[in-house]
Amino acid sequence: MISAKSKKPVAAWLSYDYFKEEQRAIKCLTVILRTTGCYWRKCRMCGFWHESADVTQADILAQLEHSLRNSPGDDFILKIFTSGSFLDEREISRNTRREIAAMVKARKEIRKLIVETRPEFMNKARIEDLNSIEHLEIAIGLETADDFIRSNYINKGFSFDNYRTAAxxxxxxxxxxxxxxxxxxxxxxxxxxxxxxxxxxxxxxxxxxxxxxxxxxxxxxxxxxxxxxxxxxxxxxxxxxxxxxxxxxxxxxxxxxxxxxxxxxxxxxxxxxxxxxxxxxxxxxxxxxxxxxxxxxxxxxxxxxxxxxxxxxxxxxxxxxx
Ligand SMILES: [Zn+2]
Known part of the structure; x- marks a missing residue:
């Protein structure tokens, strides 16, 4: 049963987003990939890591292919979330990251890719693997610029300086x-x-x-x-x-x-x-x-x-x- 679950994403849905590069509304496909999940797992409000599973890198690529079968025919933004960090290589390996970049680049209707990561995984080499994509956006869950609230009330485990460096x-x-x-x-x-x-x-x-x-x-x-x-x-x-x-x-x-x-x-x-x-x-x-x-x-x-x-x-x- 686990293998059937591991080949499908946690969720995938179509909505509309604002495409700021062209200042217009555009279709948006959001895909939540099932991975080994966020390594941190300590944020007080977050239960997303319960969606994690023991999946292989091939499973992750199969999940994305499965989701892209339902993609819109015209231009759209692709958001790939993992309930963790896209740039954490324990979740998405370097090879998988490069394969995903190639899959996205091969589809001209994907105008922009948005992925999310914690700041500690941001580095030049990892982003450059994705740079062939027309518009790349990296999302960071800072939550607040206030270090006291972030560390004591949320338990996020990184500072505003960490965020700033990553950004x-x-x-x-x-x-x-x-x-x-x-x-x-x-x-x-x-x-x-x-x-x-x-x-x-x-x-x-x-x-x-x-x-x-x-x-x-x-x-x-x-x-x-x-x-x-x-x-x-x-x-x-x-x-x-x-x-x-x-x-x-x-x-x-x-x-x-x-x-x-x-x-x-x-x-x-x-x-x-x-x-x-x-x-x-x-x-x-x-x-x-x-x-x-x-x-x-x-x-x-x-x-x-x-x-x-x-x-x-x-x-x-x-x-x-x-
Ligand atoms: Zn009311």
Whole structure:
């Protein structure tokens, strides 16, 4: 049974993305390859490593071939994620990386390749194996520019300096960098979470062409799930996501994306239940238009509750007198 599973990806789906090189919306094929998984496995909110399996390098190539059979006929962006690091050679060997580069290059309709890695695996030789591709983007899950939050609350295991060095290597090799920021890590209040991603964005602008705002959701078998079941965590409000997107995007050329995974569910980013799907659609609309006006005039009664949560943030946290 394991061998059948190992020849198919964890998931593959088609969606739309913003193609900044041509300033237009474009189809996007996302493929999650099943590999041996992330070696770190200590981030409090991440359960992706449960998708790992004992797979061979031939299995990984078979997974990608299987996914590409359903690719769109016209131009598209290919995103390959591994629930770990594409540039970690324990997951994807050097030969497999080169084979994947050749497969991508052979398909002219693939206009851009996006892969993700932790910063410790970024080096010139590994990126150069992929450089034959027209547009190459390397995604890094920085989560926040604040070293205290990243190491103590997320347990990410690398510093902002590590990120900066990795991003500079990618840029020197001609690749663009997409930086993931996490809205509302555990132990961070709603208001501080918004402030943290906006401040973090300011610090990553010099190295990134895209910021992807991940709205924290409660994955199974994680420390975050344990906190959530004990009522020590609430996923971010979708109003907070809009506020953060506005703050990050305003007056900047940078592309801002946010895939509202799990929006409207109790484990995902949510508002009151009745406005969630409308807000989610607005965020998806923003992703392909980069136009902040999609958020104009959005209203629901629950917005007043959210405003109150923000207004009394410091008081509720006990750090400000009445
Ligand atoms: Zn509402």
């Amino acid at each position: 500079e290597i990618a840029n020197e090799c001609g690749a663009t960098v997409k930086t993931y920021l996490l809205l509302k890590p555990p132990f961070v209040s709603e208001k501080r979470a918004i402030e943290d991603v906006i401040k973090s964005a300011e610090l990553v602008y010099p190295y990134s062409t895209t910021i992807s705002l991940n709205l924290c959701n409660v994955q199974k078998y994680t420390q975050l799930e344990y906190l959530w079941t004990k009522k020590y965590y609430r996923p971010p409000w979708l109003w907070s996501a809009i506020e953060a997107i506005k703050g990050i995007k305003r007056n900047h050329e940078i592309v801002v994306m946010s895939d509202p995974v799990g929006a409207g569910h109790i484990r995902g980013p949510h508002n009151c239940g009745s406005c969630d799907s409308t807000v989610k659609e607005a965020i998806q609309n923003f992703n392909v238009t980069q136009d902040l006006s999609v958020f104009d005039c959005m209203y629901c009664d629950c917005k007043a509750v959210w405003h109150t949560v923000l207004r009394f943030d410091k008081f509720l946290f006990g750090s400000e007198p009445v």
